[in-house]
Amino acid sequence: MTDxxxxxxxxxxxxxxxxxxxxxxxxxxxxxxxxxxxxxxxAYVGSSLTALAGFDLTFAILAGALVAGVVAxxxxxxxxxxxxxxxAIATLAFAELIRLVWxxxxxxxxxxxxxxxxxxxxxxxxxxxxxxxxxxSNQYLWIxxxxxxxxxxxxxxxxxxxxxxxxxxxxNDETAAASVGISPTRHKIMAAAMAGAIAAxxxxxxxxxxxxxDPRNFGVMLGVHSLAxxxxxxxxxxxxxxxxxxxxxxxxxxxxxxxxxxxxVFGSLVAAILIFRPRGLLDEKTxxxxxMRVRQALGNNRKSTRAVTDDPG
Amino acid sequence: MQFDEFFFxxxxxxxxxxxxxxxxxxxxxxxxxxxxxxLGILNLAHGQTVAFGMFAGLxxxxxxxxxxxxxxxxxxxxGVLVALLVERICYRPIRRAHELVPMIATLGFWITTEEIxxxxxxxxxxxxxxxxxxxxxxxxFTFGEFVIRFDYVVTMSVAxxxxxxxxxxxxxxRLGMALRMVAAGHDIAHLMGVNVLKTLRSAFMIAGAxxxxxxxxxxxxxxxxxxxxxxxxxxKGLFTMILGGAGSIPGAIVGGIVLGFTELESAYxxxxxxxxxxxxxxxxxxxxxRPQGLFGTRVExxx
Numbered sequence: 001m002t003d004x005x006x007x008x009x010x011x012x013x014x015x016x017x018x019x020x021x022x023x024x025x026x027x028x029x030x031x032x033x034x035x036x037x038x039x040x041x042x043a044y045v046g047s048s049l050t051a052l053a054g055f056d057l058t059f060a061i062l063a064g065a066l067v068a069g070v071v072a073x074x075x076x077x078x079x080x081x082x083x084x085x086x087x088a089i090a091t092l093a094f095a096e097l098i099r100l101v102w103x104x105x106x107x108x109x110x111x112x113x114x115x116x117x118x119x120x121x122x123x124x125x126x127x128x129x130x131x132x133x134x135x136x137s138n139q140y141l142w143i144x145x146x147x148x149x150x151x152x153x154x155x156x157x158x159x160x161x162x163x164x165x166x167x168x169x170x171x172n173d174e175t176a177a178a179s180v181g182i183s184p185t186r187h188k189i190m191a192a193a194m195a196g197a198i199a200a201x202x203x204x205x206x207x208x209x210x211x212x213x214d215p216r217n218f219g220v221m222l223g224v225h226s227l228a229x230x231x232x233x234x235x236x237x238x239x240x241x242x243x244x245x246x247x248x249x250x251x252x253x254x255x256x257x258x259x260x261x262x263x264x265v266f267g268s269l270v271a272a273i274l275i276f277r278p279r280g281l282l283d284e285k286t287x288x289x290x291x292m293r294v295r296q297a298l299g300n301n302r303k304s305t306r307a308v309t310d311d312p313g
Numbered sequence: 314m315q316f317d318e319f320f321f322x323x324x325x326x327x328x329x330x331x332x333x334x335x336x337x338x339x340x341x342x343x344x345x346x347x348x349x350x351x352l353g354i355l356n357l358a359h360g361q362t363v364a365f366g367m368f369a370g371l372x373x374x375x376x377x378x379x380x381x382x383x384x385x386x387x388x389x390x391x392g393v394l395v396a397l398l399v400e401r402i403c404y405r406p407i408r409r410a411h412e413l414v415p416m417i418a419t420l421g422f423w424i425t426t427e428e429i430x431x432x433x434x435x436x437x438x439x440x441x442x443x444x445x446x447x448x449x450x451x452x453x454f455t456f457g458e459f460v461i462r463f464d465y466v467v468t469m470s471v472a473x474x475x476x477x478x479x480x481x482x483x484x485x486x487r488l489g490m491a492l493r494m495v496a497a498g499h500d501i502a503h504l505m506g507v508n509v510l511k512t513l514r515s516a517f518m519i520a521g522a523x524x525x526x527x528x529x530x531x532x533x534x535x536x537x538x539x540x541x542x543x544x545x546x547x548x549k550g551l552f553t554m555i556l557g558g559a560g561s562i563p564g565a566i567v568g569g570i571v572l573g574f575t576e577l578e579s580a581y582x583x584x585x586x587x588x589x590x591x592x593x594x595x596x597x598x599x600x601x602x603r604p605q606g607l608f609g610t611r612v613e614x615x616x
Contacts, residue, residue, distance in 0.1 A: 031413065078601045085355055086604045089555050093597040096548065100590035220544055224357075224420055231417045261432075267425025271402060271418045278410040 006137050010209055012249045013144045017202025018222065019229035019241035020151060021195040026230050028191040029171035031084065033223045034091030037098040038068040038196040040218035042203025044102065044118060047213065050129040051116050052109050057129060057208065061147065064204040065197040072196020076189040095223055102215040123214025127207055144205050151198055155238035167191055228266075232273045234280030236287035243281060322458045327581040328574055333465035335573025336472035337534060340527035341546050342553035342565035343479065344396075344520035350560030351496050351516050354412050358399045358419035360547030361426045362392040362521045364540060366528025367445070368430060371538040374446045381448075385471075385529050392525020393518050395426075400517040405510070423543065430540040442539045445532035468530045475526055476566060479519065483562075488515055552596050558606030567607065 001009075018039050025032045046064035049055040055063075079090045108117035118124040130140055158164040167187055169177040174184040207213045229244030247269070252262045277283065341363055348356040369391035373384035403418035434441045452463035483489040491512045494502040503509050527546065532538040553572050557564025575595060580588035599607070 031416075082600065082604050085349070085559060086555070086600055088355070089551055090597060090600040092548065093552065093593050093600065097590055097593040097597060100587070100593060104586050104590065220548060221424070224424065228417060228420055228424070231413075261428070263428035264425050264432075267421040267423070267428065270421030270424070274410075274414050274418050274421070275406050278407065278414040 001138070003137065006141050008249060008253050010137070010141050010144055011253075012245050013141075013148045014202050014206045014209065015226070015229070015245045015249060016148055016242055017151065017205070018199050018226040019233070019245050020155065020238060021199035021202075022223070022226040023230040023233075023235070023238060023241040024155075024191055024195040024198065026227075026235060027171055028167050028188055029174075030188065030191075031088045031227065032091040032195075033088050033220065033227065034093075034095030035195065035199045035226055036218045036220075036222035037091075037095035038072055038199035039203040039206070039222065040095075040098055040102060040215075041068040041071060041196075042200025043207035043213050043217070044105075044124065044203075045200070046204030047124055047127040047129075047207040048107075048117070050208070051124075051127045052111065054111075057133075057143070057204075061201055061204045064200045068200030068203070069193045069197035073189055073193035075196075076192025080185055080188040080192070092220065092223070095218075096220070099215050099218050102218065121215055123212055123217075124207070125212040127211050127213070129208050130211070140209065144209070147201055147205060151201065152238065154198075159238065163187075163190075228270045230280075232270050232280050234277075234282030234286070236279070236282045236284040240280055240282045323581065324578070326459055327577045329459065329461065330465065331574035331577035332570045333462075333469050333573070334534065334577065335570035336469045337527055337530050337569070338549055338553045338572050339566045339569025340472055340475065340523050340530065341550035342557070342569055343476070343562055344523045344527075345550050345554045346557075346560050346562050346565040347516055347520045347523075349554065350562075351492065351513060352404070352415075354404070354419075355416045355551075356399065356403075356419050356520070357416060357547055358403060358422040358426070359396075359520060359524055360543035360545070360550060361399075361423055361430075362395045362524025363528035363531065363546035363550075364427070364430055364543030365395045366392040366525030367532040367538045367542050368433070368528075368540070369525070370529040370532055371443055371445055375443070385526070388529035389522050389525040392523070392528065393521040396517045396521025396524065397514070398422075399521075400514055404513075404517070423547065427540065427543050430543070434540045441541070442537055445536055445538045447533050447536050450536060464534055468534055471526065471530060475523065479523075479562070482519070488512070492516060552593075555600060555606055556596060561606070564606055571607065 018035050021035045021038065022032055025035070042061075042064035045067050046057075046060040049060040049063055050057060075091070075094055079087055082090055102118065102123075103121045105118045106120050108115045108119060110116075114126060116126050129135075130137075135143070158167075166177065166182045169180075169182055170184045170187050177184055177187075206217075210217075225248070226241075229248065230241040231244070232247065233240030233242065233244030248262070248266050252265055273281065341360075344359045344362065345356065348354065348359065366388040370384050370388040373379045373387040374381065377384075379387070399419060399422055403422050404415050407414050407418060431441060434443070447464055449463045449467065454461045454463065454466075481489075483492060491502070491507045492515070494505060494507050495509055495512050495516075499509050502512070524546070528542060531542060531546070549572070553568040554560075554565050555568070556572055557566070557568030572592060576588050576592045579591035583591060
């Protein structure tokens with residue numbers, strides 16, 4: 001694969017973490033503009049651990065996810081009462097607050113004769129973990145894919161579990177959920193924490209991929225885009241946000257005709273798709289129809305094989 | 314920091330400047346409040362009326378050297394046109410869908426137009442931060458110990474005139490009556506013979522006019538124009554609206570002044586670097602503990 005292909009694929013995978021994180025909040029009925037905050041927390045915490053303290057990447061990812069998860073749970077506990085618009089603005093305010101922390105943070109340490117560390121608005125340069133450990137961009141892509149696969153596995157389990165059902169129920173009707181013993185508060189905070197952790201995994205991976213990060217990477221547009229990914233991809237299943245990211249970065253970036261005009265095409269596409277499919281390409285109805293179709297096809301096969309084996313002649 | 318008389322003089326001076334800067338924030342927030350109050354949707358594309366208004370001001374005053382009132386009018390008209398486009402694309406075709414849908418459509422509009430504007434800036438100037446013409450940069454008045462910048466006075470007076478005009482329209486005209494009726498309920502207004510769609514289009518136009526005006530004044534006060542003003546206006550305008558109470562116009566005005574005041578005072582008392590962070594943190598806490606804003610509004614006076 002060419003270097004270009006590898007970097008596009010890596011970008012798609014890393015954006016997917018933020019898109020999935022926004023999606024997880026969307027299916028609890030909360031519109032968040034602020035998942036870039038946790039992406040940023042992951043990036044800064046993770047790269048501090050590897051570049052300043054010399055920890056292992058895996059440890060950095062887990063630690064970043066943990067920190068972001070705890071922060072997200074805290075924010076979730078403060079904001080779960082706010083509905084709709086207010087929740088969206090509160091998350092946006094929090095994300096901007098975190099971004100301004102990055103703008104103001106100055107903590108440099110001498111490592112091997114170099115000054116390394118976050119340096120205000122100039123950002124955090126020289127995250128040399130991949131170079132120091134001889135990890136090629138191809139190998140790193142596999143590491144990213146592995147982590148994405150873990151997150152996707154989590155979503156597959158979630159969508160088949162009681163917890164997933166409970167979360168969807170909280171979205172549809174909080175009162176009804178509460179009346180059958182599903183605490184909306186607990187589920188919302190739990191979803192917020194998980195969403196924060198997922199975004200942070202992407203953030204750690206992003207920081208090491210880029211080798212330098214600066215506060216501008218974690219601005220409003222990242223959150224806005226991830227919301228758009230989740231919305232156009234569809235709210236029916238976790239594949240939706242992945243399709244959204246794929247459309248934006250994959251399709252538009254690889255079709256070089258649009259090079260440089262990606263955002264313009266993407267923004268118009270978002271508006272156009274939503275006019276025709278208000279809940280995204282893969283909405284709940286479509287997912288249901290497809291899964292029925294698949295189940296039917298599988299059922300027919302089973303029946304026909306049984307018919308064959310049952311046939312004595 | 315010494316708490317002597319100069320400290321207090323500077324404190325008051327900063328407060329005055331903050332309130333004047335806040336009048337621009339108020340203009341930005343009024344557009345959001347109008348659409349939220351009437352439609353219950355978040356018009357994320359409203360910031361783009363500010364950005365395009367600023368751009369129109371830059372072209373007409375900077376390039377074509379038109380006099381200030383005419384270039385200001387250009388900015389307002391541009392804002393109105395952008396708002397009409399938003400209404401046509403992002404609201405009208407999908408107004409029956411879930412309230413999130415128009416919001417995401419305006420989000421798409423925001424992403425698209427910001428990129429277009431950025432391309433235009435690069436194409437025209439090869440850079441994205443341009444000095445905005447302001448003939449009064451160095452003109453100031455002194456009142457005893459206090460200094461007042463003339464451009465702030467102009468900004469504030471324009472804001473006051475615009476707000477007065479808005480109040481006149483809302484409470485003293487047929488259109489205002491229709492607007493208040495639509496705010497009370499679309500179906501009721503329709504039954505009473507109000508053309509709801511037409512009224513909403515006027516609301517978008519008014520919001521756009523305020524956005525365009527805010528864009529011009531923002532460029533004028535900051536002495537700088539850039540294509541990212543839309544994002545900044547969306548963030549600050551939304552915060553201002555929430556600060557005052559969603560959908561409330563008096564709330565938007567007071568919220569703007571409070572936000573401008575808080576920003577400059579925290580820059581003076583703590584540090585310039587933390588000016589936005591402190592304002593943002595206070596807003597977050599306000600949302601958590603008093604989500605209805607400083608002046609929580611009752612449902613009946615949404616507008």
